Amino acid sequence: MSSDIFIWPFNLGLYFILIYSVVRSTIWFRNLSRADKLRLQRGFFGMPFMQSIREIFMESLLHRRIFKKNPVLGYMHMSLAFGWFLLIVFGTIEADFFGERHLNPPSHAIFFRWFNPEHGTTGLASLYGHWMDFLLAFILSGLLLAIFKRFIPGMMGMKKTTRHTWTDRIALTSLWLIFPSRLLAESFTCGVHGSGGFLTGNLGAALSSLLPAADIAPYFWWLYSLSLGTFFFLLPVTRYFHIPVELLLIFMRNSGITTADRWSAYTEVQTHACSSCGVCISVCQMSRAAGINDMQSTYFVKGLRNERDIAAITANCLMCGRCDEVCPVGIELGPLRLIERRQGERPATMLSFFDRYGLTRRREHIEREQTQSYSYLAPEKEQPADVLFFAGCMTHLTPSVIVAMKKILDSAGVRYRFMDEQGGVCCGRPLMLAGRDREARELINHNSDIIWKSGAKTLVTSCPICYKVFRESYYLEAQVMHHSEFINLLIEEGSLRLGYLHRRVVYHDPCDLGRGSGIYDEPRAVISYVAELQSVAEERSMSLCCGGSLGNLTLSSEKRAMIAADTARTLTQSAPDELITACPLCKKTFVQATETRVSDIAELVAAALPRPVRKTRSRASLTAVKTATDG
Amino acid sequence: MKEKRKHVIVAGGGVAGMEAAGSLAEMGIRVTLIEKGEDPGGHLLQWHALFPGRRPAEEVRKYLRKRIAHENINIITRTTVEKIRHHGHEIIADLSGGTEERADAVIVATGFDLFDAHRKEEYGYGIYDNVITSADLEEMFNRKRVVRADGSVPSRIGFIHCVGSRDEKVNNNHCSKVCCVAAVKQAIEVRKLLPQCEVFCFYMDMRMFGPYYEELYRESQEVHNVNYIRGKVSEASVNINNRLVIKVEDTLAGRPLKMELDLMVLMVGMEMSKSGARLAEASGLNTGINRFLESADHHYGSNRSGVAGIFYAGTCTAPMNITDTISHSRAAVEETVRYLGGR
Numbered sequence: 001m002s003s004d005i006f007i008w009p010f011n012l013g014l015y016f017i018l019i020y021s022v023v024r025s026t027i028w029f030r031n032l033s034r035a036d037k038l039r040l041q042r043g044f045f046g047m048p049f050m051q052s053i054r055e056i057f058m059e060s061l062l063h064r065r066i067f068k069k070n071p072v073l074g075y076m077h078m079s080l081a082f083g084w085f086l087l088i089v090f091g092t093i094e095a096d097f098f099g100e101r102h103l104n105p106p107s108h109a110i111f112f113r114w115f116n117p118e119h120g121t122t123g124l125a126s127l128y129g130h131w132m133d134f135l136l137a138f139i140l141s142g143l144l145l146a147i148f149k150r151f152i153p154g155m156m157g158m159k160k161t162t163r164h165t166w167t168d169r170i171a172l173t174s175l176w177l178i179f180p181s182r183l184l185a186e187s188f189t190c191g192v193h194g195s196g197g198f199l200t201g202n203l204g205a206a207l208s209s210l211l212p213a214a215d216i217a218p219y220f221w222w223l224y225s226l227s228l229g230t231f232f233f234l235l236p237v238t239r240y241f242h243i244p245v246e247l248l249l250i251f252m253r254n255s256g257i258t259t260a261d262r263w264s265a266y267t268e269v270q271t272h273a274c275s276s277c278g279v280c281i282s283v284c285q286m287s288r289a290a291g292i293n294d295m296q297s298t299y300f301v302k303g304l305r306n307e308r309d310i311a312a313i314t315a316n317c318l319m320c321g322r323c324d325e326v327c328p329v330g331i332e333l334g335p336l337r338l339i340e341r342r343q344g345e346r347p348a349t350m351l352s353f354f355d356r357y358g359l360t361r362r363r364e365h366i367e368r369e370q371t372q373s374y375s376y377l378a379p380e381k382e383q384p385a386d387v388l389f390f391a392g393c394m395t396h397l398t399p400s401v402i403v404a405m406k407k408i409l410d411s412a413g414v415r416y417r418f419m420d421e422q423g424g425v426c427c428g429r430p431l432m433l434a435g436r437d438r439e440a441r442e443l444i445n446h447n448s449d450i451i452w453k454s455g456a457k458t459l460v461t462s463c464p465i466c467y468k469v470f471r472e473s474y475y476l477e478a479q480v481m482h483h484s485e486f487i488n489l490l491i492e493e494g495s496l497r498l499g500y501l502h503r504r505v506v507y508h509d510p511c512d513l514g515r516g517s518g519i520y521d522e523p524r525a526v527i528s529y530v531a532e533l534q535s536v537a538e539e540r541s542m543s544l545c546c547g548g549s550l551g552n553l554t555l556s557s558e559k560r561a562m563i564a565a566d567t568a569r570t571l572t573q574s575a576p577d578e579l580i581t582a583c584p585l586c587k588k589t590f591v592q593a594t595e596t597r598v599s600d601i602a603e604l605v606a607a608a609l610p611r612p613v614r615k616t617r618s619r620a621s622l623t624a625v626k627t628a629t630d631g
Numbered sequence: 632m633k634e635k636r637k638h639v640i641v642a643g644g645g646v647a648g649m650e651a652a653g654s655l656a657e658m659g660i661r662v663t664l665i666e667k668g669e670d671p672g673g674h675l676l677q678w679h680a681l682f683p684g685r686r687p688a689e690e691v692r693k694y695l696r697k698r699i700a701h702e703n704i705n706i707i708t709r710t711t712v713e714k715i716r717h718h719g720h721e722i723i724a725d726l727s728g729g730t731e732e733r734a735d736a737v738i739v740a741t742g743f744d745l746f747d748a749h750r751k752e753e754y755g756y757g758i759y760d761n762v763i764t765s766a767d768l769e770e771m772f773n774r775k776r777v778v779r780a781d782g783s784v785p786s787r788i789g790f791i792h793c794v795g796s797r798d799e800k801v802n803n804n805h806c807s808k809v810c811c812v813a814a815v816k817q818a819i820e821v822r823k824l825l826p827q828c829e830v831f832c833f834y835m836d837m838r839m840f841g842p843y844y845e846e847l848y849r850e851s852q853e854v855h856n857v858n859y860i861r862g863k864v865s866e867a868s869v870n871i872n873n874r875l876v877i878k879v880e881d882t883l884a885g886r887p888l889k890m891e892l893d894l895m896v897l898m899v900g901m902e903m904s905k906s907g908a909r910l911a912e913a914s915g916l917n918t919g920i921n922r923f924l925e926s927a928d929h930h931y932g933s934n935r936s937g938v939a940g941i942f943y944a945g946t947c948t949a950p951m952n953i954t955d956t957i958s959h960s961r962a963a964v965e966e967t968v969r970y971l972g973g974r
Contacts (some may be wrong), residue, residue, distance in 0.1 A: 396753070396866050396868065397752065397753035397865075397866055398752050398753070399752065399753070399755045399758050399759070399866075399867070399868060400752060400758050402868075403758055421868075422876075423878065423889075557799035557800070557802070561802050587752075588752065588800075591749075591750050591752065592750060592800070592801050592802055
């Protein structure tokens with residue numbers, strides 16, 4: 001029995017990680033808000049539970065999302081996760097079924113071959129041995145891919161892979177060693193005893209004919225146990241902690257817990273659920289077009305986790321949302337960055353290795369000092385209107401959009417009031433993106449006051465930036481519509497008579513309208529009604545950012561120009577007559593970046609209006625109200 | 632055997648190209664002057680009067696026309712040089728018509744393009760009737776009629792400086808140098824032509840770099856009552872009376888300002904010409920971050936390209952006024968002749 005002492009590194013590691021995970025989860029649960037606690041409790045005993053189990057199976061084990069994006073990468077993850085899972089499950093069954101006793105400690109299943117070296121030479125047991133060997137081979141095939149990926153990322157279709165810390169590297173090495181050492185340990189043991197499946201048996205026979213297998217075997221059993229133990233001990237301070245934490249995240253998310261606007265246990269769980277896979281680096285345009293490779297979400301999240309000084313990373317993001325869209329774990333990366341931007345100055349703590357095991361640490365919410373006030377804004381007087389048109393600051397910089405919108409609204413006979421014709425107050429979103437929520441709130445209150453007093457049923461804006469904030473951060477009775485939606489409505493109800501323009505055009509989905517607000521179909525419907533719409537390489541939810549984003553206040557003009565040029569090139573690959581967008585900022589950015597004519601969707605529609613402009617009454621405003629109440 | 636006469640191609644028939652062609656011809660060198668427009672003359676063709684003395688532009692045009700009326704000069708118009716390549720000691724210029732021209736050296740004098748004011752959409756050029764560029768105003772001076780689109784006489788005109796210059800947003804960080812003094816000149820001319828019309832200039836800095844420029848600036852204020860407001864116009868719109876309303880921050884007074892204008896003049900800057908950029912790209916000539924041609928040495932080699940037999944003259948290397956362009960062009964000729972003699 002004294003030779004069994006090698007199992008202890010594994011045993012200690014396993015008990016450590018189990019206890020640690022329970023304690024950590026309990027603390028996280030305790031730190032949840034009362035409402036979130038209730039959500040989680042209710043979720044645990046209801047439908048969300050089944051949903052979570054299903055999601056864990058599909059995502060954490062099979063890795064369906066990664067599979068869809070990249071089959072090779074998906075196979076790699078699946079073979080390691082699902083393969084290991086099966087190996088544990090069937091190993092436990094094997095130990096329980098073929099072992100001396102039932103209900104063995106985990107080490108008896110993991111080191112089954114050591115304890116039962118002569119097992120499995122005949123009948124069902126032999127068949128089972130082949131099956132166990134097959135599972136091991138399955139994992140090893142994935143491992144081989146993982147090693148390739150680390151050294152030649154391009155081979156796996158990954159443009160970039162994440163840089164790792166030294167603890168990550170040790171954990172990675174121990175993870176890589178687990179399965180080869182198991183293979184060799186089992187093979188040597190089988191070689192001595194003439195047992196084993198197709199893999200361990202044959203390899204064992206070959207090895208034992210060349211080497212003193214009986215003397216060598218214990219070393220590999222030690223290596224196997226040590227690799228497992230090391231991996232378990234390092235787990236909480238490395239990226240591999242995402243494996244257990246992701247399970248918790250899935251339960252929390254399915255129970256209806258969301259990222260609010262400040263730090264919480266849920267946001268902390270999210271930061272630990274990041275696997276540092278680097279998919280966010282590959283899709284980030286600052287990387288692909290401007291050569292910036294150290295500001296992406298994976299580094300942001302890692303900085304959060306380890307409490308580093310990440311002010312520069314936090315600020316340097318276009319907030320375009322492409323990484324949110326592809327994150328295989330489903331971390332809300334944009335909202336996390338916004339939360340960090342809302343924080344005041346925070347000293348970097350530089351956690352030591354041991355600090356990082358800390359259980360009580362929590363990112364405190366530090367209220368940022370209010371730096372400005374807009375108290376000088378005088379309240380506006382009441383000006384009733386059915387439909388309000390709010391151009392927004394950016395649209396005032398693209399007067400052609402305003403001219404076009406006026407033509408369209410007049411042509412359709414809409415009775416509207418141009419809310420900021422003589423200049424208005426900012427919608428507040430740029431301040432919010434900069435993390436200045438309280439200042440933004442003053443502007444929001446001011447504008448809300450005007451909109452409420454007008455009694456308008458519909459608020460039309462030409463700017464997706466304003467649109468998003470009107471929808472999400474204002475409490476309005478009026479239905480908020482982007483002009484592409486409103487024009488689509490006018491066309492559908494027959495208020496607009498439009499000709500057909502013989503132009504081949506492409507459409508660029510603005511970030512805040514597409515990914516930000518889910519408006520993809522209305523602009524396309526409008527464009528297709530008046531011109532020939534061609535599809536482009538990356539559209540809808542994977543649309544590229546134009547580079548002009550208000551979300552980034554630190555990116556240089558040169559880098560922005562590089563992004564704009566790259567995006568414009570992608571969009572105009574089919575050499576269209578015109579590049580159409582639905583955002584004044586995108587338009588302004590593209591005009592500097594391409595020779596192709598750039599127009600707003602409103603300009604395209606205005607060009608299709610019959611001349612001279614006819615004035616007819618419409619039911620536009622009424623219909624808008626109807627759709628609003630319909631939901 | 633008698634040595635063959637030297638032949639130089641001058642790409643571009645503006646001020647720099649015409650001066651270079653004239654100087655070379657005078658020295659007995661055969662010149663082919665290639666101009667993309669109908670006639671040589673470049674941007675000078677549109678000018679009514681020149682700063683600082685407001686002399687008629689025709690006087691300089693006449694000088695340049697005389698300069699190229701020489702038997703050694705062959706002028707090809709409506710043609711551009713698309714590519715310059717080497718063939719042994721010879722240089723071959725591929726022309727836009729598909730033909731080629733062989734020579735011993737080339738002087739690149741492709742000049743500049745005016746910044747396309749449509750790209751600064753917030754100023755409303757091409758959208759509002761009464762927004763014009765400095766070049767459009769010069770045309771009005773030629774016709775001696777400065778009026779609004781509806782034919783009425785403006786009672787307040789605003790000049791917007793630095794349109795397309797010193798502006799990161801349009802990828803132009805450089806200063807176009809001459810627009811400041813051009814605005815002063817045009818402001819004075821407006822005041823002389825329409826004594827009842829108020830004139831405002833909205834500027835970032837007044838860069839009066841040449842002789843008598845500062846004096847002209849002073850004269851415009853003291854004698855002609857031109858108003859200068861330091862601040863950049865952020866946007867323009869039109870009110871119900873079809874007058875332009877501009878928003879600007881008066882940075883000296885430190886307050887925002889709204890003003891109605893009858894006519895707004897955009898002082899458009901200078902950019903590397905499109906045809907010049909095409910030529911540089913095709914021929915492998917270096918360009919700087921400002922997209923103008925980059926000379927071999929900033930201080931003592933501004934006419935050299937760094938490629939044997941190719942020399943630069945005038946505003947294809949940087950914005951310049953006419954005086955400097957002519958000097959630069961003569962220096963290019965000197966470099967070219969030295970190169971031809973040394974072979």
